[in-house]
Amino acid sequence: MRTQVRAGSRTEAGVALRFTAPQRDAILSVAELMRSLSIGAAEFETQVGGSREDIERIESRLRQSADDAEIDLTMTEVHLIHAALMASHNQFAGEEDFYVRIGFFRENIAGLARGIVRAVGQLST
Template sequence: MRLAVKGGAYVVGLTVAQTNLIRGSLLVLTELEISPERMIVQFGCQKSDLDAMVERLNPITRTGAELDLTPGELRMIYLALWQVPEMFGSEEAFHTRLGFFTEETRGLARELLAAVDRAA
């Protein structure tokens, strides 16, 4: 993951796999039947924020993505990566739904934090 600070925002470069992993994790959250208040407390955003980010991460098959993200958007992505694996009863269920393994999701979350540290 490439990350640079630019004018108070983060410019994040993602591979195809990273883009699809993030998008899949966010899609899981958009399907939750929880109150708007809980969504904000647990994931730091509103459902409309998730929907907008999913749209920005349309499946990209060849190029990956480069996004300008606010700190809040970056936090939303981190929380999705960190918390979504806990929503599945098994590794198999997670892999079947997202096509990735939980360690890939958690690894990308850790990589995101490390990239922020390097950019700071």
């Protein structure tokens, strides 16, 4: 999976980013995993910075977006995606279990999170 996320543009509310189909699939897999955790709302919010409903709204928008299309995200939504990607690392003891559940390797997910940060940084300069 390519980890470079293409920066679209700054928007009034945040940023527009372009995700490839595999990147979008990785984010959706991680979001599904995080929502399925048997933890309380406070524990969930501690890990991802928002509620399950916040993650569901982002998932819905990602599912509706076309491949490689710009998706407008608030900075809060960007943070939720980044935090979910990074929090997913802690959910499994082994790499194999992570891969079986998510469908991607940990280094791909971490690379995607870094790619999001770089893309947002490009729009800030």
